[in-house]
Amino acid sequence: MPSDLVIVYHRQPYEEVEVDGKVEYRENKSPNGIVPTLKSLFGNVPTGAWIAWKQAEDPENPGFEKVIQIDDAYGKYTVSRLPLTKEQVSSFYHITSKEAFWPILHNFKERYNYDPVDWPTFQEVNRKFAEAAAAEANPGAVVWIHDYNLWLVAGYLRALRPDLRIAFFHHTPFPSADMFNVLPWRKEIMQSLLACDVVGFHIPRYAENFVGAAQSLLDVEVTGRRDVPESLMTDGGALSDRRVPHSLRYRDRDITVATSPVGVNVQYIEDLAQSEETAARVAAIREELGDCRLILSVGRTDYTKGGIEQLQAYERLLKARPDLRGKVRLMHVSVMANANMTAYQEVQAGLESLAGHINGLYGSFEWQPLAFISNPVPFKELIAYYQVADVAWITPLADGMNLVCEEYVSARSDGDGCLVLSEFAGAAVVLSDAVLTNPFSHRSMDAAIQRALAMDEETRRHRMASLRAATHRHSVEAWAAEQMRSFDGFGSVLSMTGTE
Template structure:
């Protein structure tokens, strides 16, 4: 960490999390790299490597007591080059209201098409506005007048409107990491027009897949009278017909109040090259062998996710229980390794989900365990990235059954970690990445029979077929990896006026 130089940035990333892990050592604050080199934060930081040196900035919150003194902006030097981090001091009360209540209890269930779980009475929209205004002001303070300001995710929906007031010449981009629901579900939100007007203040609005972009465009047309000015066919790689989330074409340009808004769909990739390197390391190979030895010839199913009612972990566990009931010959012959890491503290809906998951795992173990075999191993703390990849490499099946998911990187990480070896990916057709991976064993997790069919199909699949499917999925994951995603995003930035580092240096 060094003292901030007063220099404006040409690319400002606005995200709620800080781009490092903050700790205190010997009374001094230190910033450590993220424990996992994979994931969205390391991915976003890599974008600074494409800007002119020192031309990037990151805006995030920092939990602080009222009146607490800390450096509001610091300079970070790491593998991505130097960049500024501007930190908002939010009190515990503000975080609870803005993030845990309004974002997670009101907005999250609607985004994931669970309107019955929408809670309006506890939502504090005034605090949500105030926090979004703070993010916008911090971003504006760091940005050049014509900078690209890239805002991330639904909890910062109102930032673009404030930015348009503060930096009228800025190029404002927004990326949704969640699903975007159909208009009839979105319109449950009492603040729907304020949210939509803010997003229509952007120059670019991005989503993982075409379905979400179409849902947004149809909402803008119906609710605000926006014109869908351009529609294009979807890339065949993301347009497999007949799937729950497939779309043959998608809107690419909206016009509203004299402005043009580009729409984009670009599913985030995983760092396939990094994953391959990790699983080939001697220490990973040793862990893989140790895991195989521990299985003693048994088959292994992986189910990985954080604790959330949208992630389908309860459905996965119930499906595994029915499998052992339906096929008793598998008792003692197959093991489910599951992770369910708590997503947010002090939220009853997640506490209830965690309790149900733990009770299910306990019930299955109580019913089917033998002296030398436990059917379910449940981790409630996060597993180190390297360990998780070793497990993926060994696992015969990855059971990924979200009821709704913006993308789901677990599926892509499993495919990359298998390195083309036989294995089966059971994938919910309501995960965004299902449109990229049609060779998976697709399932409808709302249907017990359908999920049972998927488990049977994966377990009974001939090795040659499993290897062929895995190689096709591996090619898809490699062709749309994190570097490909970054290239695509920068091409969209350039379309709204951003100059890359090479262009900036040449100028």
């Protein structure tokens, strides 16, 4: 059945579990995050559809279910699954998206790898997404495309279905023109994005970079700018801007440029934080720590996350402050997203080597300065560690937003704790009362962690109150509502979802 709202996202909106030889589609283990929020928009829409890919040994196998019907807590909707071979997934996602696009998006030009890219395969996969969306959409329907690995979908979709209202949200940073234009396919990508009615970004800087890149390549006119709200402005911050473009004109079409930082499901995290189960786990962790203060760092194993730089800073801290030995402990969680990629293997090896070096140099039988964890920590358990951690140390070299820091703040229902945050994470624009630091500077990193450890309770609580207010103001629900409101013509959908 054709749909009024079509969401195009590479991930399937559920977990597949095989029970007694039969596949069951279960809701994601954690209702926190983007996927549940997007699914919630289906709740009161007459018809909704989700487009995703699924790896298949034989895409032509007549037994492969390309379209399935889901009826869960979020409503009834269709999922169109595009069967991709292992080779297509590797080319489209692991090579083109991760080896060519990812480093450019995060300003790591030296890691850009053009040679293995099979551009025709990337085009083919994006065209499949566009064709599936075109087949699922009602006349005049809304199609919401997500993230950089689907950059070309909008262009193909506009050609197939000019009647549709197309929006795109960019979940990563968007680089400046001189960086973006390293990509040989820059013009094709930009023309596709400009086929949208709305292009959305987390923060004004990314929107400004997008417009700059567009004007460097095409005849694009900025038809409107507005002041950045105070809630998205840091005084002299690395990613701070005063004004932001919000409307463009290209080929007789008007395009809205929307900025709205994604957040977390604050209420869900607060409920977990206040549960009896979490309280019991918190007590057990504190007993295990004894007199040690806990510094917590959580992220993926990725060169953009600054894990090596952070462990080096921790080693400098222990060297400069002998009084802290035996008194602090760093829990560094770094989970590999893709163990098959050489770049991530190198980062993982470097982290493991440095962690062993620090423990060997400063550890004793009674005290290990560093707990290095490579396996995912269950979210409910992570909430307990957030509540115990005296300091959350989140210092990526570049990050579109970074929601770990917002999870930490949301979990601190006790109103205490200190957040040290890289000023190159998009979240720094929202969480300006964190202790902001420059992860490229030894002096800045060293000063920030020492300041956090020395901060008095009154100051911690004052800052945490402001941080908690910001996470509530910029929750994931607020993000979805703001993005939809920015789209001219979404009103009919919004009136049914209750987000207006």
